[in-house]
Amino acid sequence: MVVLACALLVVLAVVTDWRARKQQLQEAGATSHNIALALARHADDTFKQADTTLIFLAERLRHDERKPASLRELEVFLAQQTVELPQLHGLFVIDKDGKWLLNSRQYQAGHVNSRDREYYLYHRQHEDLSPHISMPVQSRANGEWVVTISRRLNGADGSFDGVVMAAIRLAYFSKFYENFDIGEGGAVILAGNEGTLLVRRPLRNDSIGKSLAQAAIFRDHAAINASGSARIRSSQDGVIRINSYRHLDRYPLFVAAALSEQEVLASWRSDVLLHVSGLIVLLSLLVWLGGRLIRQIELRVEAENAANHAREHVEFLNRTLQNLATQDGLTGLGNRRCFDEEMVRALRRCAREGKPLALIMLDVDFFKRYNDTYGHLAGDECLRKLSQAIRQGQKREGDLAARYGGEELVLMLPDCDGGNAVAIAEETLARIRALQLPHQGNPNGIVTVSAGVAVLDPVSEDDVAESLIGQADKALYLAKSTGRDRVCTSGASTGAAQLMPA
Ligand SMILES: Nc1nc2c(ncn2[C@@H]2O[C@H](COP(=O)(O)OP(=O)(O)OP(=O)(O)O)[C@@H](O)[C@H]2O)c(=O)[nH]1
Known part of the structure; x- marks a missing residue:
């Protein structure tokens, strides 16, 4: 019973804690999913702006002629936009030769050339007008890490006519991720869809630009x-x-959020520790109480057994005492006291019921000899x-x-009656x-043995033991005096003693 309760x-406890662990992990999965969703929206919006x-x-630029006045006007607009959009490192217009035509940062145009930049080369070679996102690069102006989003400019004849480009500060993302x-x-x-890491929190020195080709999150999941x-x-x-990842809707980028399982389960672990400690105390208490209960039951059973044993012993002693009190030690027959008491009782019962009472008195012949x-x-x-032979005369x-x-x-x-006696x-x-x-x-x-038989038939209220005994004794005397080894009856019932044949 105690073992069953403990089990x-x-x-x-195991089922409850296991379910709590499962729930904790599910919640962590939901959290990482929500973070990934928020990151994707944020990145999408950032690039979209x-x-x-x-x-x-x-x-x-397609409609206006590139006159100095309109270009100046545009440059002011670019500067305003850079102030408006905090993610922007700068906005740039690059001509078909790679020279900076306009830039929002008011750098001296013509000093810097982007001929060797990946985005410039990309657009010069690709005719499509969709946006292009570059590998992360360090700004030539101040060394800040940026990623560019750019579009190709076409001339009236559809030929390559330069690039418009926005440099987006990677620090903007890092700050948001905090x-x-x-x-x-x-x-x-x-990261980019081809597996180039753009931003990572926590930041590592070699993070930016690193390839995720061998990372499981990209290789086995985000790439697929x-x-x-x-x-x-x-x-x-x-x-x-526990990782959740999601590709951006409009740009070739993806985000991923990961939570350490050990940290997620930290509070669960301390709960389990608490439960286990409580359980150990509870089980110890249960085992101790159970042990005490069992010991008490055992003691009670032992005490009951001892009491039963003692009672049986006392009963045995009582029986022995009673036997000793009513039995003759030598022959095992009833003793004189027993005979006297039973005789009084029998006389009373027979008188009440109107029945006879017979007494046979036996004496060993020549026993002295x-x-x-x-x-x-x-x-x-x-x-x-x-005595054993005489005892067989007890038939009822x-x-x-x-x-x-x-x-x-x-x-x-x-x-x-007399005849039967x-x-x-x-x-x-x-x-x-x-x-x-x-x-x-x-x-x-x-x-041989001589016997004297006396009968009161029926017993009357006035009859006493002594008279019946006296008559039996008399009949016995008669049996002795007339040759022994024979049965004589007293004449009590008939009025005269008779000699019966041996
Ligand atoms: N061994 C033994 N002898 C007993 C016991 N009780 C009485 N006696 C003896 O029985 C004898 C009885 O002798 P008597 O009364 O003279 O009678 P008897 O010798 O039997 O002769 P009759 O009765 O006339 O045949 C005595 O010697 C008693 O000592 C007993 O318990 N054990």
Whole structure:
């Protein structure tokens, strides 16, 4: 029972904690998904704002003649836009030879040439007018890391006529990314669709421009799917992270947000530690209490057993005492006291029921001689054997064989008339003869017994034990005096003692 309760508690705790862990991880997945969504929107908006300016700029340059006045006007507009849009490092118009025609930062045009820049080369070679995002580069003006978004300018005949370009500060993204709580082990990135890393938090020296070709988040996920999530163990620091990634809708970029699983589960771990400690205390208490309970039950059972044992012993002692009090030690028959008490009871019962009561008194013939010949101990043994034979005369429940005294034995037979009593006495004498116990002092050569039978039929209220005993004694005397080894009846019931044949 105690073991079952403990097992139940443990199972309950494991299931509860496991579910809490699952929930914590699900919440972390949702958080990283939301962060990725916010980053993608932010990047999309950031580039879109710059791109909108480029579209406007390209339109103006296509329609206006590039007169100094209009160019100055445009340059003022570029400067205003750079102030308006904090993500902008600068806006630039580059002519078909790579020279800076206009720039929002008021640099001396003509000093700087972008002929070798990737975006310039790209647009010169590609006729499409869609925006192009470059690899990250360091500004030639102040060394700041930027990524450019650019569009091709066409002449009236469709030939390459330069580039409009917005340089977007990567620090702008880094600053925005600081707003997110990604913990110590978390990370967010902004990268190109071909796997070039643009921005990373936390920032690493070699982060910008690095290829993600071998990173699992790109190789196995972002390079294949538009968005999704993944649990990835970092090959660099071994940390398991819950990642969510998403490609931008309008530009060839993607973002990813990752949360450290260890950090996500930190509070869950401390909860588990608390639960386990509580559980250990609870289980210890349960085991201790259970142990005490079991010990108390055992003690109670032991005490009950001891009490039962003691009661049985007392009952046994009582029975022994009662037997000792009512049994004759030598013959095992009822003793004199027992006989006296039973006689009074039988007289009363028979008188009440109007039934007869018979008494057979038996005396060993020439027993003195037996003792003298074989010794007193042999005499005792002889008495024991005779008693067993006499005991067989007890045929019904109320019958009693007892030792009246010395070598005199009696058989008290309630509800037994004279005829039956004589018959029982004869049977008893025959049984004794059949024992064939040798007795030199007896003319028959064997131990014999004389019997006197007296009957009160029916017993009256006035009858007393002494008169019945007296009559039986008288009949016994008669049996002795007329040759022994025979049954005589007293004349109590008929008025005269009779000699019965042996
Ligand atoms: N061994 C033994 N002898 C007993 C016991 N009780 C009485 N006796 C003896 O029984 C004998 C009875 O002798 P008596 O009364 O003279 O009668 P008897 O010798 O049997 O002769 P009759 O009765 O006339 O046949 C005595 O010697 C008693 O000592 C007993 O418990 N054990």
